[in-house]
Amino acid sequence: MSSSPAASARQPGATPPSAARQLTRALAAQTAAEARLTLRRGESVLLTLAIPVGLLVFFSVVHVLPLPAGVRRPVQFLAPGILALAVMSTAMVSLGIATGFERQYLVLKRLGSTPLGRPTLLAAKTLAVLAVEVLQVAVLSGVALALGWRPGGDPAAALGAVLLATAAFSGIGLTMAGTLRAEVTLAAANGLYLILLLVGGMVFPLSHLPGALADVARALPSAALSGALHASLTGGGPGGGVESWAVLAGWAVLAPVVAAFTFRWE
Amino acid sequence: MPAIEVEGLTVRYGDLVAVDRLDLRAEAGRILALLGPNGAGKTSTVETLEGYRRRAGGKVAVLGLDPARDHAALTRRVGVMLQRGGVYPGMGPAEALSLWAAFYPRPLDPAGLLERVGLSAVTRTPWRRLSGGEQQRLSLALALVGRPEVVFLDEPTAGVDVKGRQVIRSVIAELRDEGVCVVLTTHQLEEVERLADRVVIVDRGRVVADGTPAELVTRGAGRSIRFGAPAGIDVAGLAARLGAPVNEVDPGEYEVGAAASPATVAALTAWLAERDLPLADLRAGRERLEDVFLRLTATGGAGDGGQR
Structure with missing residues (x-):
């Protein structure tokens, strides 16, 4: 029995890596695994890449949607809005659904018995979301540029808005994942995605919504993100300004805090 | 020093007392089987030792450490196999084992471990498409990849075919030979008779019998x-x-x-x-272990409660 390969491998081997190196190794492996799993799930690729690209191309080519005053080409309005949609799909829907099922399948419980640790797991999930967003921005920007998009304004501000929104949407996604059954999270995240898309100023301007609904929409993170991106990427475009940033910052603090206090690991 | 030492462990869920002043010892290089009917407090006891549950009272030491306070330090030295699940459904054995290996300072070689548990033919099959027995064997491998000194196995052969059961049992026996302390909860009494060095029968949160399998079956002599x-x-x-x-x-x-x-x-x-x-x-003068188990855990069998 003791001649089995694993038994002989049990002898003391090389000196163990330092704690910092070990942590980096675990974080890198977990981040890569999270990103791989996201890109391997068909429904996740549909949601994070296919639908945004489809909406961008379709409504850029087929002129059926209203545009804000002063904008002539649809892609000029659509590109920032679809980038906002992409961030929401990854940080809220994809992360929320995946985490909900990991909780239901006891993956989170089991990881809790390994040296990975919850802070490292959360860091890995964050990094994986950011990696997928980088991919989304590259693909969507490429498609938009090919469709004649001419970005302007302040890319640094846009980056800031994306990071705040990532925190906000991740908080919402993880709040659902940590409190609801996985199937309910699946339905709720997709439903919320549709609602926030429709009232998010992503494919058509908020000004075309009824007044009261537009006021509610302005307090939601999707409209705040698309507003901030429109403002920063088209140089003072529609719906930007201080209000969007304030709403975005508020959600970026509130949602993760709620997630942290309500999340149940099993 | 015993690998696991529990004195007067009490676990409560609200008003319900799941574990009631339970004592337990497990040694390195020994297999301890924890038996009991469903709801007897086995899982609550094991999950307290694993660091998942807070105890209401009592002293608990795993490798000399407190599972609640020193959880992070213990995760490097303890392997846990849950009763079910615990693996990403879209991940195959090789990928899962490589990921788990990255969590530990001196992991076993994933390929060798896959061979040891008989999964070399399905290294890339996603977890959700593995058979019940293959899932359990991967789950066992994940518990072992970090070279643990203590291993908790919750019904490792439940839903596993005969061949898979053989593999799992031989791996468990090897662990003992390597000096690992194995804590096994199971309903398979035949498995206990074959594997366990020591058996603890729990009923209604208390220990009703504790000894070697031979002692337990001759006690009714x-x-x-x-x-x-x-x-x-x-x-x-x-x-x-x-x-x-x-x-x-x-x-x-x-x-x-x-x-x-x-x-x-x-x-x-x-x-x-x-x-x-x-x-x-x-x-x-000898009972089967099953007879002992049924006698000690029978409804209203409180008269046996004092037998230690």
């Missing part, structure tokens, strides 16, 4: 003699000869309510010989 013979023999006549009650518990299966003394056994066989009756089998 002297209570009765059981034997097999043709159905319908003259039990009244035999009872008169032995001076003790004789019952035909099943057709052809008899129980004599007397101590298994050599004299009684001799009288019994002599009585059968005079009538030229064949003796199918004779068990004097």
Whole structure:
């Protein structure tokens, strides 16, 4: 029995890596695994890449949607809005659904018995979301540029808005994942995605919504993100300004805090 | 120092006392089987040792550390196999094992471990498409990849086919030989008789029996003699000869309510010989582990509660 390969491998081997190196190794492996799993799930690729690209191309080519005053080409309005949609799909829907099922399948419980640790797991999930967003921005920007998009304004501000929104949407996604059954999270995240898309100023301007609904929409993170991106990427475009940033910052603090206090690991 | 030492452990869920002043010891290089009916407090006990549950009272030490306070330090030295699940559904054995290996400072070689648990043919098959037995064997491998000193296995062979069970049992036996402390919860009494060095039977949150499998089956010694013979023999006549009650518990299966003394056994066989009756089998002084288990955990069996 003791001649089995694993038994002989049990002898003391090389000196163990330092704690910092070990942590980096675990974080890198977990981040890569999270990103791989996201890109391997068909429904996740549909949601994070296919639908945004489809909406961008379709409504850029087929002129059926209203545009804000002063904008002539649809892609000029659509590109920032679809980038906002992409961030929401990854940080809220994809992360929320995946985490909900990991909780239901006891993956989170089991990881809790390994040296990975919850802070490292959360860091890995964050990094994986950011990696997928980088991919989304590259693909969507490429498609938009090919469709004649001419970005302007302040890319640094846009980056800031994306990071705040990532925190906000991740908080919402993880709040659902940590409190609801996985199937309910699946339905709720997709439903919320549709609602926030429709009232998010992503494919058509908020000004075309009824007044009261537009006021509610302005307090939601999707409209705040698309507003901030429109403002920063088209140089003072529609719906930007201080209000969007304030709403975005508020959600970026509130949602993760709620997630942290309500999340149940099993 | 024992690998695991538990004194007076109490676990509560609200008003419900799941574990009630339980004592337990497990040694390195030994397999401890934790038995008990569903709801007896096995899982609550094990999950407290694993660091998942907070205890309401008592002293608990795993490798000399407190699982609640020193959880991070213990995760490097303890392997846990959950009763079910615990793996990303879209991940295959090789990928899962490589990921888990990255969490530990001195992991085992994933390829060697996959071979050891017999998963070399399905290294890339996603978890959700593996059979129940393959899932359990991967789950076992994940518990071992970090070279743990203590391993908790929750029903490792539940839903596993015969061949898979053999693999899992031989790996568990190897762990013992390597000096690992194995804590096994199971419903398979045959597995316990074959594997366990020590058995602890828990019922209603308390230990009702604790000993080696041999000790437990001989503890009921002297209570009765059981034997097999043709159905319908003259039990009244035999009872008169032995001076003790004789019952035909099943057709052809008899129980004599007397101590298994050599004299009684001799009288019994002599009585059968005079009538030229064949003796199918004779068990004097030993119960099967299943009988012990059922006797100790029977509803209302509180009278056995003091037996240690």
